[in-house]
Amino acid sequence: MRKRIIPVRNFSKYSDFSVAAERLKNHPRHRDYLDQVPQSQLEKLHIILRDHMQGLSLEDSLASFRLDPEEDLNKLDDEELARKKGQMDTLFERNRKRTDDPDFVYDLEVEFDKPNQEKCSWDDESDDEF
Structure with missing residues (x-):
């Protein structure tokens, strides 16, 4: 193969x-070659190329694709925020449980323990009282 x-x-x-x-994906000369390549992957390659043209290293450019739960999204510009939201949507869809999944549980309750978490009076109330 050439x-x-x-x-x-x-x-x-x-x-x-x-x-x-x-x-690029819709260009007549490249359409057949890029038909199976997801649009998001082509966008990611263009972002890496643009970052390189702006002087960012490959490591810094790739780090911008990682979701950091501690990152303040209010400090991002509109383009970066849209990209992060797209990543979160993709991650949500990948982890989402549907009713036809074999391990689906209807009213799943999960207890999240955090160190140094303050207790509130309403945390102790039961839903069964209503």
């Missing part, structure tokens, strides 16, 4: 990664 090189044209560090990925 190796195919697909150039990325008209892309700068100011380009919109999602538009560039869509344009």
